[in-house]
Amino acid sequence: MRKRKVLTGLCLLMGLTACAQGSEIQSGEPQAIVHKQPKVKELSAQERKEVLTKIDTGMVEAQNDFGLRLHQALSNSPEYKSGNLIISPYSITQALALAYNGTAGDTAAEMSDMLGWKGMNDADINEGNRQLRSLLENGGGVVLNVANSVWHQQGLEMKKAYVEAVKDGYGVEVRETDLKQDEAMNAINQWVNDKTSGKIPTIYDEPPGGVAVLINAIYFKGGWMDEFDPANTIDEEFTLSDGTTQKVPMMKREGQYSYKEGESWQAIRIPYGDGRMYMLVILPKESSSIDELQQQLWKEASVWKDDYSYETVRLGLPKFKAEQSFELPDALKDLGMVKAFDAAEADFSEMAVGGEKFWIDKVKHKTVVDVSEKGTVAAAITAVGIVSGASPPADPIVMNVDRPFFFAIEDRDTGAWLFMGSVLRP
Known part of the structure; x- marks a missing residue:
């Protein structure tokens, strides 16, 4: 065709x-702009x-x-x-x-x-x-x-x-x-x-x-479907890829989330609005690194698509x-x-x-x-x-995103990734 x-x-x-x-x-010359919130x-x-x-x-x-x-x-x-x-x-x-x-x-x-x-x-x-x-x-x-x-x-x-x-x-x-x-x-x-x-x-x-x-x-x-309380946001150390640290504002919340983990990573889906869209955060465990995680992502990203369970997670997420x-x-x-x-x-x-x-x-x-x-x-x-020319555990899972991580903003129904990236310095 x-x-x-x-x-x-x-x-x-x-x-x-x-x-x-x-x-x-x-x-011609632009006029003054009045930003209006679009209707959903x-x-x-x-x-x-x-x-x-x-x-x-x-x-x-x-x-x-x-x-x-x-x-x-x-x-x-x-x-x-x-x-x-x-x-x-x-x-x-x-x-x-x-x-x-x-x-x-x-x-x-x-x-x-x-x-x-x-x-x-x-x-x-x-x-x-x-x-x-x-x-x-x-x-x-x-x-x-x-x-x-x-x-x-x-x-x-x-x-x-x-x-x-x-x-x-x-x-x-x-x-x-x-x-x-x-x-x-x-x-x-x-x-x-x-x-x-x-x-x-x-x-x-x-x-x-x-x-x-x-x-x-x-x-x-x-x-967020469930907002973080600003009163719980505290400055914590974030470990950079080279092993040095810097202080970042870390948002804190404990709640029910879709969660999954492997031998070298943790993954969580943090829902927006009515839950149809969410932020997927994949955190390498301390025994691994962002470089190793990216190699896995580039090889086979489908690992992070399915088989999440509903767990109680004590979450720390950088504000950035x-x-x-x-x-x-x-x-x-x-x-x-x-x-x-x-x-x-x-x-x-x-x-x-x-x-x-x-x-x-x-x-x-x-x-x-x-x-x-x-x-x-x-x-x-x-x-x-x-x-030209599953049931929540007795104790919450701890996931503190205090080192380089990967994230994606994803549509639940289609699986489309609107944004994706690696955060090395929040």
Whole structure:
């Protein structure tokens, strides 16, 4: 099937959104922003059941697998060896899906292989992503909003099939502007700031140029089903990978949790809202290390999917806020996405009219995760630039997360990992 999919100077921005969707963007200088709490749309149990039957579980598993492979590739970079490494596999996958809809030939084949979509046609991929978004955005007692927009250079004629595909599958809004001007940069930054509720205030410090900027924004805000009492938060030592320690605010709570442990690790699911979404925390035991745990995760993550029991746990969890920026081209090339970055070989012929040569120049990813006694707020931006040419025990289990650990924010019904990462320095 012919691929319908990007343009030149195209940037895909994926970020966690905190404002109402569908707001109109005006050209010129940005106006003052009033952040409004989005309404959580609720599906009935029967409606959720019907949507779940349409979810392609293979695509969800492919997304999580891609996220772990990217996590591994980034961990090999000396730049991230001594710090946290937190990404949004959902954000990156959805951003790349928007670019994928503009590819053809070998470029499309490489991207589909990397993303785990080999053998699927465009319509099924886009419908699968649409259904997953519909389920994630509705209910669960949390706020999860997704917004998409395409800003293209004045005079650029985008292919009708591409526009229809991204509108139908991803709800894209299309804007025409002069990407070489400050007014366009200001308007785009306003949109990003608005859609992330100020968590990520800007994406550009100069006009983006090129022929298009395609933006996808996502926002997650989840309150714990059972909040931590701030009065119980105390400063404790957190042991770093090198054996040194630092003081961190440790939240404390004893309660009933889904819990599992192995010879070298403990795992817990801390629910948000009505329990449909939760934070999965995997802690290496003192006899092990975060490096050993990551090797297990990269080899077989399904170990942490099932067979949890309901236990009384005396939990200590660091209160932390982590902000990171990544340059992804090298890691994506390592995973097999090579031609899209090659000026001579990239094929983005299904995005715009005119046959101009496009290829991907930059891929930036930003994440913000803020964990407190009340819950979690998380945001992410992915920018892809395209240029031309059981019964509780008598005594509670103790799980004190006082050393480097892995976590994921997961949707219970689909298993989709919205965020994942290793926290080495809370």
